[in-house]
Amino acid sequence: MFPALLMCGLLCVQASEEVEALWKGGARAEALDRMAAELASRPADTLLRASLVSRELELSRFRSVLLHAEELGPAGHPAMGRALYFLTRYEEALEYLDADDPELILLRVESL
Numbered sequence: 502m503f504p505a506l507l508m509c510g511l512l513c514v515q516a517s518e519e520v521e522a523l524w525k526g527g528a529r530a531e532a533l534d535r536m537a538a539e540l541a542s543r544p545a546d547t548l549l550r551a552s553l554v555s556r557e558l559e560l561s562r563f564r565s566v567l568l569h570a571e572e573l574g575p576a577g578h579p580a581m582g583r584a585l586y587f588l589t590r591y592e593e594a595l596e597y598l599d600a601d602d603p604e605l606i607l608l609r610v611e612s613l
Contacts, residue, residue: 529560540569547573554580563588579605586612 517539523532536553543549550569557565558580566584570577582597582605591612598609 524556529556533557533560533562533565537565537569544572551576558583561587583608 517535520532520535520539523529523535533553533556536549536556540546540549540553550573554566554570554573554577557563557569563584566580567588570580570584573580578597579599579602582594582599585591585594585597586608594612595609598605598612600606600609
């Protein structure tokens, strides 16, 4: 899905314990809002940003994904491609959907 997701064990500890408790307790929208606030105070925290982006994808917050994934550079491109695809912005999505990534090929074909 997203290369950084492979490191979920590392990513998930980047948010505060309060955020993790909210996430695990089912208050996921609130957890994302708190993560975004944490990221605003630590904008250079790449692991927190990647964790936020992956969780935003999970909850279909595609516009938020676009705001946060861009700062990840090429590592954020798969997430941006997915978000643009699900926002039906297919032409834009093609720029970020890597033709060599097996997980993104179908999205790329459908975008074409």
